[in-house]
Amino acid sequence: MxxxxxxxxxxxxxxxxxxxxxxxxxxxxxxxxxxxxxxxxxxxxxxxxxASESLQSAYSQFRSESSDERVLAAASGVSMVSTSNQGKATERSSHGKRRGNNRSVSSVIVKNSQPRFPKPRNDPEEESEFEVGNKIGVNVTNGKCGGGHECSVSQEEPDRVSTKKKKPSAPKSSPLPQDKLDASIAAYKSQMVVQLRRVLLEESSVFARDKNVYNVQYSGPRGAYTGRAQDLVCELKKSVSIRMISPVDNPFGSLGLGKYLHKDSLFANTHFNTCAIVTNAGSLFGSDLGGLIDSHDAVLRFNHAPTIGYESDVGSKTTLRIVNSQVVSKARFNFLHSPLYKNISLLAWDPSNYTSTLEEWYNHPDFDLFTPYFQHRAFHQDQPSYLLDPRSQWSLWDFVQAHIPVRIRRNPPSSGFLGLAVMLPHCSLVDLFEYVPSMRLTKRCHYFDVAEDESCTFGVWHPLAAEKLLSLSLNIVPDHAVFADGYVRVPGYSTLKC
Structure with a gap:
């Protein structure tokens, strides 16, 4: 024994x-x-x-010039090109510095684990510091925005006026030689790609604070994409289906809420030649991209981002606005009555758990999306307003994770990447403005607020670093369009016939 x-x-x-x-x-x-x-x-x-002193000197000079001179020197007449090697990151020398300070781009601060909305420049709490206007102006154009409704608009918001700071006038200087300009852009791109990859590694570490609150259980493939942008776009079409909640979906149909939901999907039977997705990035402030943005047939904006007072930088046209459940549910965004959310197409979203059914999502939303949303639908029955099926967000997350070799943040994709997936079926070309940070990069979170936080660029809640690296693989325009002009261009599904 x-x-x-x-x-x-x-x-x-x-x-x-x-x-x-x-x-x-x-x-x-x-x-x-x-x-x-x-x-x-x-x-x-x-x-x-x-890197050589001459390259650093050229880069410094490039950064100090005015936005207009940079654009004229860097990209006069950008055309769509085929880039078979677009997915391969070019690792070249760089020693870029942020505009307006002497710290390198490698400084990253990731502090919070939830999305936040900093105080705007013209916050009502600071109303005494600004003049308040009372006029409302809506200029409806002929661009259809879905469901047969005319709703591409130039929008004025009451109780808000421009508080935009006057842009500093830069001294006149001769443009950089093209070779130095190209070297500066290549240096900045290399530094930015390295930084995005570093953030990815930090997020994938076993020591990273990732609570997996949405119970993500991913068992699919992972890997870095190195093929053509066009093939990746076709793969996106096959992998991701963006779906809206319909009147017959339960529990909405069984609860009598189906009457408030559209039978047709967003932009049904509508196609645009060019579409602009305007992020809320702080680098749009002082960019003078407004004219280029408004030249697109359709313009997508996000959440509570204003246009009044910022027309020269972000334009005035709005076709579709994607809003998250915080904007819909919190009183300070005035979702029910603000002109920001009227006379345009709306798409509201709220995240569910990775494997939740629609009924489970309805009973346990992240924020109280449904009460104000259906109130808004009752007030504006003719407005093309939609609810996103939350499972679409997770199919998009799966696509991102499948093309990144390390684990990404287990939170839903950003509204920006969602907007790309929404617009690609309906546009021949989609331009994302300041989604990938251009050389106008600043510490400012949003173009319309005064908060500064570098984590806004690299991701504090969404898997932004992964999304931005993947968007570079989807891009079909040269580097100077991305890093000097400030936009990524992705061909629509109809263009590629995939």
Whole structure:
């Protein structure tokens, strides 16, 4: 008996030893892997630091010039090109500095774990500091925005006036030679790609604070995409279906809410030649991109981003506005009555758990989306307003994760990447403005508020770093359009016939 007990103890000890060895080997392999990628990042940054003094001087001069001069010198007449190697990141030397300070782009601050809305420049709480206007002007054009409704508008919002700071006038200077300009853009791109990859590695670390609140259980493939942009767009079409909640979907139909939902999908039987997706990025402030944005047939904006007072930078046209459940549910955004959300197409979304049914989502939304949304529908029955099926967001997340070799943040994709997936079926070309940070990069979160936080660029809640790297693989225009002009161009599904 004693012998059996001793043999059992030995067997247990051997089993524990084997498991400890296995765990130790896994930990060792992980450390080697992480050290390797950190070495790659350090090596790339080291290469950037050894760039010649002439390149650094040219880059400094490029950054100090006015926005207009940069655009004229960098990109006069950008045309769509086929880039078979677009998905391959070019790792060239860089030593870029942020505009307006002396810190390098490598400074990243990721502080919070939830999306936030900083105080705007013209916040009502600070009303005494600004003049308040009472006029409302709506200029309806002939652009259809879905469901047969005419709703591409130039919009004035009451109780808000421009508080935009006067742009500093830059001294007149001669444009950079094209070779130095191209070298500066290549240096900045290299630094930005390295930084986005570094953020990805930090987010994928086992030590990262990722609570997986949406219970994401992904078991699909992972890998870096290195093919053609056009093929990746076709893959996006096959993998992701953006669906709206319909009147027959339960529990909405069974609860009598179906009468408030549209039978037709967003932009049904409507096609646009060119579409602009305007992010809320702080680098749009002072960009003078308003005219280019308004020249598009359809313009998509997000949440509570204003146009009044910022027309020269972001334009005035709005065809579709995508709003998250915080904007819909919180009183300070005035969703029910603000002109920002009238006379245009609306798409509201709220995240569900990764595997939730529609009924589970309805009973446990992140924010109280449904009460104000259906109130808005009752007030504006003719307005093309839609609810996004939350499962569409997770199919889009799956697509991003499938093309990134490391684990990404287990939160829904950003509204910007959602907007791309929404517009691609309805547009021949889609331009995303300041989605990938251009050389106008600043610490400012949004073009319309005064808050500064560098984490807005690289992601604080959404898997932004992964999305932006993937958008570079989807892009079909040259680097100077992306990093000097400030937009990524993606061909629509109809253009590629995939």
């Amino acid at each position: 004693t012998k059996k007990v001793a043999m059992r103890a030995v067997a247990v000890s051997v089993w524990i030893f084997i498991n400890l060895v296995f765990v130790g080997m896994c930990g060792y392999i992980y450390l080697l892997w992480s050290q390797y990628w950190q070495y790659v990042a350090r090596h790339q940054l080291g290469t950037a630091a050894s």
